[in-house]
Amino acid sequence: MKKIILITALTAxxxxxxxxxxxxxGVINFKGTAPAxxxxxxxxxxxxxxxxxPGAPPKTQFYVVNANGDLADVVVSLKGITGKSTGASATxxxxxxxxxxxxxxxxxxxxxxKLIVKNSDPFVHNxxxxxxxxxxxxxxxxxxxxxxxxxxxxxxxxxxxxxxxxPWMFAWVSVFDHPYFAVSGENGKFTIKNVPPGKYTLEAAHxxxxxxxxxxxxxxDGAVQGFTFEKK
Amino acid sequence: xxxxxxxxxxxxxxxxxxxxFLLIGLGGLVTSHEAGMSVPDWPTTYGYNMFVFxxxxxxxxVFYEHSHRLLxxxxxxxxxxxxxxxxxxxxxxWIHWLGITAFLLVIVQGILGGLRVRWMLDWLGVPHxxxxxxxxxxxxxxxxxxxxxxxxxxxxxxxxxxxGLRSHVLYVTILIFVQLLIAATMRHQHxxxxxxxxxxxxxxxxxxxxPEAIVDYNAHxxxxxxxxxxxxxxxxxxxxxxxxxxxxFLGIAAAAMLARKKLGGADALTKLAWFWLALIALQIGLGxxxxxxxxxxxxxxxxxxxxxxxxxxxxxxxxIAARRASLANQ
Numbered sequence: 001m002k003k004i005i006l007i008t009a010l011t012a013x014x015x016x017x018x019x020x021x022x023x024x025x026g027v028i029n030f031k032g033t034a035p036a037x038x039x040x041x042x043x044x045x046x047x048x049x050x051x052x053x054p055g056a057p058p059k060t061q062f063y064v065v066n067a068n069g070d071l072a073d074v075v076v077s078l079k080g081i082t083g084k085s086t087g088a089s090a091t092x093x094x095x096x097x098x099x100x101x102x103x104x105x106x107x108x109x110x111x112x113x114k115l116i117v118k119n120s121d122p123f124v125h126n127x128x129x130x131x132x133x134x135x136x137x138x139x140x141x142x143x144x145x146x147x148x149x150x151x152x153x154x155x156x157x158x159x160x161x162x163x164x165x166x167p168w169m170f171a172w173v174s175v176f177d178h179p180y181f182a183v184s185g186e187n188g189k190f191t192i193k194n195v196p197p198g199k200y201t202l203e204a205a206h207x208x209x210x211x212x213x214x215x216x217x218x219x220x221d222g223a224v225q226g227f228t229f230e231k232k
Numbered sequence: 233x234x235x236x237x238x239x240x241x242x243x244x245x246x247x248x249x250x251x252x253f254l255l256i257g258l259g260g261l262v263t264s265h266e267a268g269m270s271v272p273d274w275p276t277t278y279g280y281n282m283f284v285f286x287x288x289x290x291x292x293x294v295f296y297e298h299s300h301r302l303l304x305x306x307x308x309x310x311x312x313x314x315x316x317x318x319x320x321x322x323x324x325x326w327i328h329w330l331g332i333t334a335f336l337l338v339i340v341q342g343i344l345g346g347l348r349v350r351w352m353l354d355w356l357g358v359p360h361x362x363x364x365x366x367x368x369x370x371x372x373x374x375x376x377x378x379x380x381x382x383x384x385x386x387x388x389x390x391x392x393x394x395x396g397l398r399s400h401v402l403y404v405t406i407l408i409f410v411q412l413l414i415a416a417t418m419r420h421q422h423x424x425x426x427x428x429x430x431x432x433x434x435x436x437x438x439x440x441x442x443p444e445a446i447v448d449y450n451a452h453x454x455x456x457x458x459x460x461x462x463x464x465x466x467x468x469x470x471x472x473x474x475x476x477x478x479x480x481f482l483g484i485a486a487a488a489m490l491a492r493k494k495l496g497g498a499d500a501l502t503k504l505a506w507f508w509l510a511l512i513a514l515q516i517g518l519g520x521x522x523x524x525x526x527x528x529x530x531x532x533x534x535x536x537x538x539x540x541x542x543x544x545x546x547x548x549x550x551x552i553a554a555r556r557a558s559l560a561n562q
Contacts, residue, residue, distance in 0.1 A: 009449075042431050048292075109445040123291055124278070124289060126270055126271070126272055128352075139272060139510075140273070140278050145434070164267055164270035164293045164297075165267070165270040165291060165292040165294050166292045167265060167267065167269075167292075167293060167295070232451065
């Protein structure tokens with residue numbers, strides 16, 4: 001009986017938290033002119049890859065800025081929160097290898113959340129993780145081969161995935177031990193859902209442009225906070 | 233058993249040395265193309281016996297890594313045959329053991345290469361590179377010891393080479409080996425260029441390595457740079473590499489001038505010393521070109537091969553000089 005009361009109370013508390021929780025939204029802007037991206041010319045040296053790009057080769061995607069100056073691929077997260085991961089039950093994230101590139105190149109997941117890596121290319125890749133705090137791995141993935149599944153036990157920013165067969169291929173996976181994070185989209189917008197009310201430090205991290213923080217207060221109706229990056 | 237010149241044995245030893253030199257070049261291409269981990273398994277290749285790995289899968293970095301493995305197997309086979317041949321057909325006991333040493337070294341080298349892949353340890357690439365250089369010197373020394381000149385030199389009058397000159401060349405050769413270790417350490421950081429200008433370094437004679445400076449260097453790397461961020465250690469290491477290069481150049485220039493003074497301009501060792509100097513000048517030029525080309529794979533690999541050649545010339549020069557001195561003093 002006591003157990004039932006306890007579970008009911010905890011569930012009620014959880015639901016109450018969810019009801020009161022708000023979303024943190026915002027837009028990431030880029031100030032000035034973004035550095036020009038460089039063509040990945042080695043793609044043209046590899047016949048299998050070159051066949052996928054009859055015209056110009058693709059460019060690097062270090063600074064994804066749209067015409068309005070909105071900046072994508074910024075990892076926004078709450079700082080100082082630990083041990084709140086719901087990764088084990090979260091929907092798996094996906095990372096594809098397509099056109100001899102990783103798609104997307106910036107990913108964020110929770111600890112113990114599954115990351116499914118696919119190979120949509122008509123040729124082989126090796127998936128080589130180069131973490132700082134998690135174990136390194138290196139696996140072959142043939143064209144049409146089975147998906148590879150990864151989980152990471154420790155939080156880590158910008159954990160590198162690389163393909164050594166095609167050494168221009170990189171993806172960076174940020175791992176958090178809580179669910180309060182998002183990656184800005186092509187319109188620069190991000191949404192961190194269901195954040196319990198309170199005061200937090202919000203961090204925005206771009207792999208090339210560095211990190212910014214802001215002190216915010218999340219109320220029942222959420223909070224709005226933007227960031228502006230520039231290349232110094 | 234005999235003590236005579238055996239052309240077939242000599243030319244086989246030369247073949248082994250040349251193949252080893254090419255193997256170092258191919259190994260250089262593997263690292264220059266960042267392809268070392270493109271085949272995650274070893275001694276198999278993508279689960280295949282490496283000798284029957286399908287041609288259609290030799291794509292991208294796999295081409296370099298798999299070719300390197302096959303050529304390494306060929307060197308292993310050649311070295312094994314050479315060791316057996318020396319043991320059976322050369323009358324000198326010490327060269328038997330030199331053959332066995334080469335055999336053991338090629339096995340150690342193969343295992344080092346395999347473990348670097350299996351254990352995913354970047355730093356294992358450094359001893360792998362160092363053993364490669366030492367093995368090349370050993371293979372060339374064996375070729376020298378089985379040459380007509382070496383075997384007939386006992387019966388010919390030899391002009392001695394002063395001890396001071398020999399020691400000088402030995403020290404410079406050891407310095408070149410140290411330089412190759414520094415270079416291997418730089419290459420196996422997988423960070424691209426730590427300093428991307430020359431002759432200045434980040435626009436200065438000696439670049440700052442404060443945390444703020446390193447952040448600034450990383451923020452202003454050439455567009456398209458995709459290696460790991462550079463560190464203060466890597467910047468300092470490249471500066472040491474530059475300084476040691478200048479020291480080696482001066483050391484070899486001194487060796488060439490000393491050789492001309494002590495042995496005369498017509499002596500073969502003097503000519504070899506001038507060739508050595510030309511080689512190191514070329515090597516410094518290639519080092520500069522490596523930076524100006526933002527570490528283009530072919531230029532960088534050429535830099536590796538000329539570096540190996542410079543080590544080799546120093547070692548062979550010293551062995552010939554030691555032989556001449558030994559015979560002249562008998």
